[in-house]
Amino acid sequence: MPVLNSIAEMEAEMKGWRRHLHAHPELGLDCQATAAFVAARLREFGVDEIHEGVGRTGVVALIRGRAGGRTLGLRADMDALPMTETTGAPHASTVPGRMHACGHDGHTTMLLGAAKYLAQTRNFAGTVALVFQPGEETGEGGPAMLADGLMERFGITEIHALHTSPKQDLGTFLTRPGPFMAAVSDFDIRIFGHGGHASRPEEARDPVAAALAIGNALMTILARNTAANDQLVVSITQVQAGSTHNVIPAEAYIGGTIRSYRPEVQEMALARLRAICEGVAAAMDVTVEIGRQIDLAPTVNDPEATRFALSVAREVAGEGRTIGDHPPLMGSEDFGAMLAARPGAMLFLGQGKGPGVHETGFDFNDAAAPYGASYFARLVERALPLP
Incomplete structure (x- = not known):
């Protein structure tokens, strides 16, 4: 059956939870009200x-089954994004400049639905650790919870997660064993020169010219430093300089990200970025500072845990609605840090096709919640069977 009957009966209740959370978004590690x-x-x-304050505002809850056994972790993230919502929904964000x-x-709602079901039924042997994590979008939350001893403190031996997909039909599941989502490193390049009048560029040390040269040269990392079968993306997403037409500014800024699946490719690209910046700076008589804020590991699904998770997904969705060989995604997830600490798998759950994630018109489809909650619940019962 696609959805557990008792979870299907919670659909209206889950919708209420989800829409409350949607209307009251919080950012980064500061998820106090959500927690x-x-x-x-x-x-x-x-x-x-219930353990609060894990990784600053994370919550970990334990539910014990009818017999003893190992501990299985289930993780959901809680934070929103610094964006202005344009859905026009009745439950739209009430906080300007923030939205889910x-x-x-x-x-979070799907894991709460599974929690209610599991607390009522307890048809498993062992313990389930429900991990509600802040700070996924900033890449801080997973590492912060791990630093607070998440795995050791609660004895977690395996951990699983779900992410919604607005690119797949409602109720479909997809994943793959091995690398599933990319590593990501962001970069902040600040270029310092000497400003001056636009009519006398010879008297300035132009950081804008250096920024243009650096930006063009960064594109050669993919074209000339990477093998054709190595997947790498270098994206410049911000260029900032100057304030008027007739002034050469003293500073310029370039921001962006590097994404790949293999540590050696990521390290090569970062080394080339530094060499390019320093070389251009020396050639154009400016100085450069390179900063980083986020370094996320790739999300690598354990093959055995992935096979098992897919078998559970097939119970919920059916064979034809479960994809186990989806191509790797260039998006990133800080759940990769948890999978580096313990085996497990991340699956995506289709919510029906619509605006993509990180778009101002995106909204989670409440009809997907019973599928996700059923998947989490079945995962526990199949992974921790009663004798």
Whole structure:
């Protein structure tokens, strides 16, 4: 059956949770109100333990089954994005400049639905650790929870997660074993020269000219430093300089990201970026500073855990609606840090086709929540079977 009957009966309740979360988005590690909402629901469900403040505002809840056994982790992210929503939905964001544009409100809701079901039924042997994580969009939350001893403290032996997909039909699941989502390193390049009048460029040391040269040269990393079968993306997403037409500014800025699946490719690209910046700076008599804020590991699904997760997804969605060999995605997820610490898998769940994630018109489809909650619940019951 595609959705567990008792979870199907929660659909209206889950919709209420999700729309509340959608209307009250929080950013980064500062998810205090979201965490409090989650903890309140978990107390209502009667889980065995609730631990707050893990990784600053993360929540971990434990539910023990009818017999002893190992601990399986299920993770959902809680944070939103610094964007202005344009959906016009009745439950749209009430916080200017913030919105749930990546479905984390839906991820949290699906794990809450599974939590309610598992706390009521407890048809498993062992313990489930429900991990509600802040700071996925900033890349801080997963590492912060790990630094607080997430795996060791709660004895987690395996961990799984879901992410919504607005590019797939409702109720379909997709993933692949091995590298599934890319590593990402962002870069901040600040170029310092000497400003002056636009009519006398010879008296200036032009950071804009250097920025243009650096930007063009960075594109050669992909074209001339990478093998054809190595997947690499170098994207410049910000260029900032100057304030008027007739002034050569003193500073310029370039920002962007590098994405790949293999550590050696990522390290090569970052080394080439530094060499290009320093070489152009020396040639054009400017100085350069290179900064980084995010370094996320690739999301690498454990092959055995992925095969098992796909078997559970087939129970929920059916054979024809489960894709186990999807091409790797160039998007990134800080769940990769958790998969580097413990085996597990991330799957994507189709919510029906519509505006993409990180678009101002995106909204999670509440009809997808029963599928995700059923998947989480079945995963626990199949992974931790009663004797």
